[in-house]
Amino acid sequence: MSHRVVVTGLGAVTPLGEDFPSSWRALIAGRDADAPLTLFDTAGCRCHRAASAALPPLPGLSAKAASRLARASRLAIPAAREALAGAGLLDSAGKSTLRNLTFSVSTTAGGMAFGEDFIRRVLARDRTHLFSRVSRYLPHQQVLDLQQALGFEGHSVILANACASGANAIGHAADLISTGAAEIVLTGGFEALTELVFVGFDCLQATTAERCRPFDLNRSGLLLGEAAAFLVLESDTHAQRRGAQPLCALTGYGHTTDFFHLTQPQPDGAVLVDVMRRATTQAGINPEQIGYINAHGTATPVNDGTEATAYSTFLNGALGITRISSTKAAIGHTLGAAGAVEALFAIETLRTGHLPPQLNLHTPIPEIAPALVAPGEPLREAQHVMSVNLGFGGSNAALVFSRNRAS
Amino acid sequence: MKTDLVVIGRGAVSPAGVGLDALLRREPVPVLVPAPGDPLRPRPVLRVDLKDPAFTRWEREPRLRRASPMSLFLIEAAEQALAGIGPADRAATGLIVAFSAGCVGYSRRFFETIVTQGQKMASPALFPETVFNSPVSHVASVLGLNGAAYSLVGDESAWIAALKTAYVWLRLERVKQVLVLGAEEFDPVILDAYRSAHWLRHQPCANRFLASEGAAGILVRLRGGYHSPGLGPTISRACDGLIYRSRKEAAAAADRLCRESDPELPAYPTAGRNWLGPLEKRFAENRPAVRDETRPYLGEAFTASAAWHTLRALAALNPKQPRLLLPVWGLNHQLGWLELEN
Numbered sequence: 001m002s003h004r005v006v007v008t009g010l011g012a013v014t015p016l017g018e019d020f021p022s023s024w025r026a027l028i029a030g031r032d033a034d035a036p037l038t039l040f041d042t043a044g045c046r047c048h049r050a051a052s053a054a055l056p057p058l059p060g061l062s063a064k065a066a067s068r069l070a071r072a073s074r075l076a077i078p079a080a081r082e083a084l085a086g087a088g089l090l091d092s093a094g095k096s097t098l099r100n101l102t103f104s105v106s107t108t109a110g111g112m113a114f115g116e117d118f119i120r121r122v123l124a125r126d127r128t129h130l131f132s133r134v135s136r137y138l139p140h141q142q143v144l145d146l147q148q149a150l151g152f153e154g155h156s157v158i159l160a161n162a163c164a165s166g167a168n169a170i171g172h173a174a175d176l177i178s179t180g181a182a183e184i185v186l187t188g189g190f191e192a193l194t195e196l197v198f199v200g201f202d203c204l205q206a207t208t209a210e211r212c213r214p215f216d217l218n219r220s221g222l223l224l225g226e227a228a229a230f231l232v233l234e235s236d237t238h239a240q241r242r243g244a245q246p247l248c249a250l251t252g253y254g255h256t257t258d259f260f261h262l263t264q265p266q267p268d269g270a271v272l273v274d275v276m277r278r279a280t281t282q283a284g285i286n287p288e289q290i291g292y293i294n295a296h297g298t299a300t301p302v303n304d305g306t307e308a309t310a311y312s313t314f315l316n317g318a319l320g321i322t323r324i325s326s327t328k329a330a331i332g333h334t335l336g337a338a339g340a341v342e343a344l345f346a347i348e349t350l351r352t353g354h355l356p357p358q359l360n361l362h363t364p365i366p367e368i369a370p371a372l373v374a375p376g377e378p379l380r381e382a383q384h385v386m387s388v389n390l391g392f393g394g395s396n397a398a399l400v401f402s403r404n405r406a407s
Numbered sequence: 408m409k410t411d412l413v414v415i416g417r418g419a420v421s422p423a424g425v426g427l428d429a430l431l432r433r434e435p436v437p438v439l440v441p442a443p444g445d446p447l448r449p450r451p452v453l454r455v456d457l458k459d460p461a462f463t464r465w466e467r468e469p470r471l472r473r474a475s476p477m478s479l480f481l482i483e484a485a486e487q488a489l490a491g492i493g494p495a496d497r498a499a500t501g502l503i504v505a506f507s508a509g510c511v512g513y514s515r516r517f518f519e520t521i522v523t524q525g526q527k528m529a530s531p532a533l534f535p536e537t538v539f540n541s542p543v544s545h546v547a548s549v550l551g552l553n554g555a556a557y558s559l560v561g562d563e564s565a566w567i568a569a570l571k572t573a574y575v576w577l578r579l580e581r582v583k584q585v586l587v588l589g590a591e592e593f594d595p596v597i598l599d600a601y602r603s604a605h606w607l608r609h610q611p612c613a614n615r616f617l618a619s620e621g622a623a624g625i626l627v628r629l630r631g632g633y634h635s636p637g638l639g640p641t642i643s644r645a646c647d648g649l650i651y652r653s654r655k656e657a658a659a660a661a662d663r664l665c666r667e668s669d670p671e672l673p674a675y676p677t678a679g680r681n682w683l684g685p686l687e688k689r690f691a692e693n694r695p696a697v698r699d700e701t702r703p704y705l706g707e708a709f710t711a712s713a714a715w716h717t718l719r720a721l722a723a724l725n726p727k728q729p730r731l732l733l734p735v736w737g738l739n740h741q742l743g744w745l746e747l748e749n
Binding site for chain 2: 121131156159203
């Protein structure tokens with residue numbers, strides 16, 4: 001029943017670059033995208049900075065048609081197109097060569113900026129353009145945008161498990177393939193910065209007015225960001241049949257729910273440890289075989305403390321051998337896209353041997369201080385990497401990627 | 408896609424009342440609600456009575472004190488579907504909830520405060536409850552469901568995605584059983600949305616589209632699986648992916664639904680009074696008629712409607728009508744269908 005799942009295409013638009021290679025180069029160079037937020041007014045907020053992405057051009061689409069798209073779609077379409085191109089699934093017109101393509105995707109806010117504009121107009125009793133706003137804010141409209149822009153249809157599933165959604169969408173795609181429910185899946189996540197969400201995190205005092213410092217004792221909060229990232233997953237037999245070269249294999253997926261609190265993880269990290277163990281058990285490996293963990297590392301006091309405790313418990317004797325960093329200091333917390341972008345960073349670490357450095361680290365949390373990645377540090381010889389995410393509501397997810405056996 | 412999900416528990420909350428019996432038999436009474444953008448013209452809508460003891464009994468739960476109405480609908484429907492399932496089995500139960508608009512009431516209130524009073528007045532108590540995943544977290548926590556949990560989003564077709572996901576989890580033996588729910592809540596701002604889509608155009612009372620709210624769910628196991636309960640009403644197939652962007656494309660999708668589904672199966676009517684009703688009428692023309700008394704109209708509540716229709720169609724299965732087709736007319740993304748059998 002269980003089919004081996006391989007990754008054959010990657011694509012991303014992040015605050016560090018308009019495609020995945022440029023984003024990766026900037027990340028490894030230690031750059032960050034922390035900047036004043038100009039997408040909307042933040043005068044009444046505590047914080048005024050975020051990691052915004054530059055919108056890539058959309059070839060084949062008129063300026064008018066592009067202006068009708070949600071910002072989330074503007075981020076997602078080029079990222080998904082890049083992933084399909086990398087997998088050799090894009091024709092000369094920029095459309096998918098597979099008309100029927102299963103799609104597993106994540107977001108938390110969809111096209112919320114349109115929803116915000118709808119509410120503004122309703123409150124102002126302005127009846128103009130209401131339909132064009134309300135009809136485009138729901139996440140399945142961005143799915144339709146992607147399906148239309150890239151020319152595919154078929155089963156789609158939209159996961160909204162808060163900040164773990166991206167990892168869940170990828171894990172679900174792998175589940176579909178391993179059970180034979182699909183042979184190939186386009187999967188990933190997208191998120192655009194919106195006022196409702198920005199103000200939400202700001203009023204919770206979860207964001208910081210200082211630098212975002214994951215796993216630092218003096219961390220004071222997160223930096224919000226936006227991004228889209230996609231992968232093509234397929235069964236190894238499907239990849240072989242069409243002559244596609246796997247980049248790596250997805251060998252483990254763990255997910256569960258932490259009941260402790262709606263917005264806070266269980267302090268001892270036991271639930272997160274359980275999730276990571278589920279993922280490594282499915283992959284058939286021990287924790288010490290993991291070369292690198294791309295941590296959730298939001299830089300909020302509560303999250304990072306719990307996560308550090310969990311890694312310390314999970315890795316035990318391997319702490320310091322397995323390297324850890326959070327890339328949120330560079331690209332911000334991209335919410336529904338986080339699990340997908342960070343999975344791509346973990347995969348590229350495995351492929352290139354370059355480790356994303358832990359930026360803005362001055363006084364590391366003692367429990368995991370020996371494990372945090374220093375700038376320029378290379379990955380030791382490793383066969384496996386992991387990406388970990390936690391979300392509102394207690395969603396926890398971990399993915400294990402492994403070198404492909406044949407590569 | 409073959410699913411073979413045996414239904415072992417059912418629960419429902421609707422404007423007709425709490426429980427399966429109300430869902431099948433009781434006629435809900437509309438109330439008039441003004442839309443914020445058109446306050447002088449109240450519209451009839453179907454609401455769930457939150458004063459019902461079925462909901463007030465949950466007020467003592469710390470997790471539910473600030474929870475949205477939708478969380479209360481969900482937890483009540485979930486508790487009904489889990490009747491007879493003990494704590495150990497609940498811990499091995501997966502949870503999947505399909506939404507369309509999510510916690511629209513709290514989202515509207517949160518953003519309205521930002522617009523009318525300024526960003527400084529935004530409520531940190533409200534914001535977490537606006538997240539799609541919050542009601543799922545509440546249900547899992549209060550009912551002790553610590554298997555996997557997913558929040559899925561879409562139109563009515565998200566219900567199909569939820570059922571397919573349940574099948575995958577059961578095939579992987581990740582959980583013993585899965586609780587699959589659909590839920591929506593009403594907020595007056597929805598009327599402005601529906602009005603802008605021309606869904607509230609004046610029609611004779613008997614045919615009027617009514618906004619609605621509620622939740623429903625089923626507890627499923629895999630037929631022939633390790634934890635198989637034996638025979639029972641089963642969702643044997645779930646198919647989706649007939650996407651559309653316009654009324655013309657929707658008509659083409661309906662034609663495909665007609666071609667690709669089993670023509671021998673009676674099709675349980677579900678589109679009723681929404682804009683896809685005429686397509687459904689055409690779709691059902693050449694099929695065997697359903698043997699089922701006419702059920703009261705419950706209004707339109709996206710994924711909750713899809714779940715209500717599934718429960719009603721399951722109730723319509725009998726020895727003379729052992730198999731049914733349940734078309735799922737997604738209102739703004741895609742069409743699909745389920746095959747049900749006794």
